[in-house]
Amino acid sequence: MKRLPPLPALHTFLITARCCNFTRAGEQLHITQGAVSRQIAGLEEHLGYSLFHRQARGLSLTEQGQALYPRIEQAFDLIGDAIEQVSTRRTPLQIKAPTCMQRWLLPKLMQWQTLRPDVPVELTSSVQHGVDFRRETFDAAVVYSPAPGPKREGQHLFDEQLTPVCAPHLLQGSAAINSLLDLEHHTLLHPSRDQRDWNNWLNAAGGDLSVIRHSQYFDTLDLAMTVAAQGNGVAIGDWSLIGDDLKAGHLAMPFNFKVPTGAGYYLVCPPRVEPSAPLQALMTWLLNQAHSTLEPVR
Known part of the structure; x- marks a missing residue:
């Protein structure tokens, strides 16, 4: 099984895919535009294919990026649900x-x-x-x-x-x-x-x-x-x-x-x-x- 890419890089991809803009993604992630660009480049190198078309007026998802985006979104939704369920689970009172x-x-x-x-x-x-x-x-x-x-x-x-x-x-x-x-x-x-x-x-x-x-x-x-x-x-x-x-x-x-x-x-x-x-x-x-x-x- 191929080694999974780093979770922070996948999260950066998710946010960038939603806005298709490195600068706005950096603002949401509280990191610089350059840091977003480097994380995406590292993720693409890890995966072996491009996720975005770099264009003069912004970004657009490649075919592989379009296929990966909804799956990554679903995965992070599941992680969020799991954390919420565990956080809200009550520890029984011991009497x-x-x-x-x-x-x-x-x-x-x-x-x-x-x-x-x-x-x-x-x-x-x-x-x-x-x-x-x-x-x-x-x-x-x-x-x-x-x-x-x-x-x-x-x-x-x-x-x-x-x-x-x-x-x-x-x-x-x-x-x-x-x-x-x-x-x-x-x-x-x-x-x-x-x-x-x-x-x-x-x-x-x-x-x-x-x-x-x-x-x-x-x-x-x-x-x-x-x-x-x-x-x-x-x-x-x-x-x-x-x-x-x-x-x-x-x-x-x-x-x-x-x-x-x-x-x-x-x-x-x-x-x-x-x-x-x-x-x-x-x-x-x-x-x-x-x-x-x-x-x-x-």
Whole structure:
């Protein structure tokens, strides 16, 4: 394959072919008329044929020049399109969140992508409840915490509110859950090994965990909620995170009683870094989504 001529020389040919004048081509290229003439002469020598007829009143394309011109024009158009597409392609925003947030956050991000396909987002879930921006290169994160951490700008999403949940059919029939005593006949699903969430709720509701005969333990809230939705027990969950499941009828609340724990979820960014416009738009939208689902604790 013959070695291709230099790209700048081809560009000079394209501009010169459009105006058929070395002086005007030089003005458009911001080089001298002599430089244009030398580049064209070098290109013709490389190709082995003339591209222009030099005439007293200007230039005209030779037969080879007329055949080459539209092809070179198309090639530069393709190069321009490629550069524009790459330049406008958005780098996905990198968001980190604890696994317990997935039931709330993932549907919201899918909705966001429908509304704003120009701002793609990639979600990384973790069993950790925090983020270390010194070692983790995320644009933002959702953290579970009693309060924003030190030296961190945090925007409050919602507070944790514990309440039991189960499959809707467990609220019907002869074995329906109507009182705390009915929990003794069901398996309690714990989102952690320490039984903390069920203990907190039962203590506030006047119940006793020690009378429960069957318990099952999970590593994440999401797993406990999935098993509960299948009708295999009663889980304890954060009402703020499972509102979509309740509205869709996948889960139901046997008791209209929620216990605030004092903890909450916060949307945070790296300290001392101004969020980009796309990130700020996403954060504002998520905050509005979170606040629109809040209701007073009863």
